[in-house]
Amino acid sequence: NAGVTQTPKFQVLKTGQSMTLQCAQDMNHNSMYWYRQDPGMGLRLIYYSASEGTTDKGEVPNGYNVSRLNKREFSLRLESAAPSQTSVYFCASIPSSSRLTYNEQFFGPGTRLTVL
Amino acid sequence: QKEVEQNSGPLSVPEGAIASLNCTYSDRGSQSFFWYRQYSGKSPELIMFIYSNGDKEDGRFTAQLNKASQYVSLLIRDSQPSDSATYLCAQRMAAGNKLTFGGGTRVLVKP
Numbered sequence: 001n002a003g004v005t006q007t008p009k010f011q012v013l014k015t016g017q018s019m020t021l022q023c024a025q026d027m028n029h030n031s032m033y034w035y036r037q038d039p040g041m042g043l044r045l046i047y048y049s050a051s052e053g054t055t056d057k058g059e060v061p062n063g064y065n066v067s068r069l070n071k072r073e074f075s076l077r078l079e080s081a082a083p084s085q086t087s088v089y090f091c092a093s094i095p096s097s098s099r100l101t102y103n104e105q106f107f108g109p110g111t112r113l114t115v116l
Numbered sequence: 117q118k119e120v121e122q123n124s125g126p127l128s129v130p131e132g133a134i135a136s137l138n139c140t141y142s143d144r145g146s147q148s149f150f151w152y153r154q155y156s157g158k159s160p161e162l163i164m165f166i167y168s169n170g171d172k173e174d175g176r177f178t179a180q181l182n183k184a185s186q187y188v189s190l191l192i193r194d195s196q197p198s199d200s201a202t203y204l205c206a207q208r209m210a211a212g213n214k215l216t217f218g219g220g221t222r223v224l225v226k227p
Contacts, residue, residue, distance in 0.1 A: 031213050040124055042204055042217040043160070050213065058214070090159055094213050104150075105215060107159035 001026050004108035006091050012114045013081045021076040021111050023091030031094040032074035033105065034058075034066060036087040043090065049074055081115045088112050119143055120218035122205050128224045135192040137221050139205030142186070146207040149188045150215065151179060154202045163203075164190065195225045 007022045025032065030051045035043040035058075045058030049068040063085060065077045074093075078085060091108040121140045129135045139149075148167035152160035166172045166179040166188065178191040192199055202220040209216065 033214075035217075040219050042120075042122075042219040043206075044217070045214060048214060059216075104162045104165070107161075110159050 003027065004091055004093055004106050006089075006108035006111050008111060009109065010112050012116065013078075014116050015082060017081050018077070018079050019081065020078075021089055021091075021113075022073070023075065023108055024073045025091075025093040025106070026072065027093065027095060027106065028071070029093035029095050029106070030071070032068065033092040033094075034064075034074070034076045035090045035092065036060065036085075037090060037110075038087050046076065046089075081113075083115045086113060086115045119216045120205055120207055122203075122218035122221045124219055125222040126224050127221055128226060129195050131195060131197060131225055131227050133195050135195045135199065135223055135225070137190040137192075137203050137205075137223070138187060139189065139218055140187045141205075141207050143207065143209065143216075144183075144186065146209060148208045149179070149181060150206040150208070151177075151188075151190045152204040152206065152217075154204060154220065156201075160204055192223070195223075197225050197227055199223060200225045 004025045033048040034046040037043050044060050046064050047066040049055045052071045055066050067075045089111045092105040119142050151164040153163050154160045164179040166181045172179045176193045180189045202222045204220045205218040206215040
């Protein structure tokens with residue numbers, strides 16, 4: 001199992017450019033998440049998908065769109081990149097579990113994005 | 117006010133000592149809590165989760181939860197230089213599978 005994979009690992013954009021960050025998991029997880037991490041801010045939820053075919057906004061959704069392409073893949077799109085979107089982006093997934101009190105999030109390796 | 121608060125540190129501890137990390141949360145509906153360790157440039161990895169009041173021990177790590185006072189803590193016994201990392205506290209809300217993270221505490225273990 002590759003776990004959670006993300007592409008690309010690094011990206012530099014100019015203001016106004018668009019790009020899509022890709023995330024895939026091979027663990028048959030239902031729920032997938034996109035976070036951004038800025039220094040001293042911890043992880044902030046951008047969007048999540050509780051199951052295939054559904055997506056919901058998180059804490060900081062402005063400037064982003066998402067697509068849950070199938071159960072494995074969850075992509076994050078920046079339509080018009082801004083310097084404020086310079087950050088490290090993490091994708092995560094959660095396994096299906098009947099134990100509602102415990103659900104470990106498995107994280108991808110991250111994408112380091114710089115917007116000039 | 118952020119929902120999950122942590123002291124950003126750095127928390128400097130000598131090798132072999134106990135590192136004590138604290139986390140407070142504002143939502144009484146939180147069901148469970150997680151401690152993640154994140155090395156510089158890497159993704160977070162889960163070290164502990166806790167959902168019942170009291171202590172939970174796993175190796176050198178002990179998580180403590182006090183729902184009445186709305187805090188959760190992590191103790192690292194016999195701290196090693198390899199424990200130097202940022203530790204993120206997270207709460208799982210009663211509704212849905214979302215986690216809310218604190219800003220993290222940076223720990224430095226000095227030989």
